[in-house]
Amino acid sequence: MNGIISINKSQGMTSHDVVYKVRRILHTKKIGHTGTLDPIAEGVLPLTIGQGTKISQFIVEKEKEYVAELSFGTKTDSFDRTGQIIGQADKIITEDELKKTLLLFTGEIEQVPPIYSAIKVDGKKLYEYAREQIQVEIKARKISIREIELLHFEFPNAKIRVACSKGTYIRSLCNDIGEKLGTFAHMTSLIRTKSGPFHLDKAISLEQLEALSSEEIKQHLYPMDFPLEHLIRVDVQPFSAKYLLNGNPLIQKNIVQNINDIPLCEKVRIYLNDEFKGVGLMENKDYYRIKPLRLFTNQ
Incomplete structure (x- = not known):
């Protein structure tokens, strides 16, 4: 079996958990994912199957789209709701202030990844430094945000849609939005709605996949050239x-x-x-x- 399956990952699972389960369902070891989703996140996770693993790099580099919820007034060490609270503020933010601030994050910008991430510094993952409470310099990286839209606002909570380049950390974006507004913010939920040409409404859950026959599974298998049609x-x-x-x-x-x-x-x-x-x-x-x-x- 060769191609790509677009999985709708549920919260609480790591991307590697998903790969492990699909390997068991499909009875094949040669499966890879095309961009990590944190356990807190859900949504589109394209998996490459068989020889499809050879084109993983071409899927990873495509634009991603997310819907995220953030809460103002609290900062955590992981920049999301799973972390320890390390700061609080009472400043009230208005919808107009937030909309104007979001515009500042469009285009090519520099972003500092969160300390709780798998990025390596001197051969060691950042989250390993964090767990050992070792200070390490995290260099900013260039990313691109094509579009950022406010979907809903009711202080202290907001929902945004973000279309961005690979390597963008939405957790960091939520933290940075708070800082730009002179307060704190952290991400409370995240859904990846798009990864390149793969959309959430066409993704299949693990439960749905497990219930299918081998022939039915093939109907959900995208050909290897599908993400390369551009x-x-x-x-x-x-x-x-x-x-x-x-x-x-x-x-x-x-x-x-x-x-x-x-x-x-x-x-x-x-x-x-x-x-x-x-x-x-x-x-x-x-x-x-x-x-x-x-x-x-x-x-």
Whole structure:
């Protein structure tokens, strides 16, 4: 079985818990997830199955969308409701103030990840430093927030929708919003509603998946090229099949389309006899060619 299944993760489970359960349901070990969801979070968690694991990196880098709830007046060490309270404030925030502040977080910004995260510093995960109460410098990282919308506000609680780049910590965003308003805030709930082309209304719960037959499960399996439909398609000439499957760079004589129409440094979808075979990169090494990045030789 090769492809992607979009799981609707429930609260209380780690992403690895989900992978473990799906391995048991599908009777296969080769399963990976495409972006961690904390136990407090729920929603879309695409899982790559079989050879689909080879395209995980291309799903991870896609835009994500979340609906988060935050509460003003309290700061926690984890930036969410699971942490220890480390600060409190009495300042009252108005809806107008919040809307104006949210605008400041759109575009490319720098964000400091929470100490309770799996990011590594000097080979050690940040949450390990936190548990050992060791101070460590956490460097800010560039992220991009395309859109942030206030869905509901009733002080001290607010609900926001965020469309953002990979690597964005919504917990940190909630904390930073509070700081920008001169108070404290922490995240109380989080739902991932979209991960690349995968949407919440099309995701399946573990309970639903477990109740399906093998044939019914296949109906929920997305083909491996589904999350790559935004990439330019190139078709390999049939006589170049062996050349491609050996991992060699492809030049014009190997490709049906005009290779000069493809922008440099652009990733492409590679097909052979109308069958998806992998992902390549358009480059110019003295001549125009497509370098295979990931190939699927046996599907």
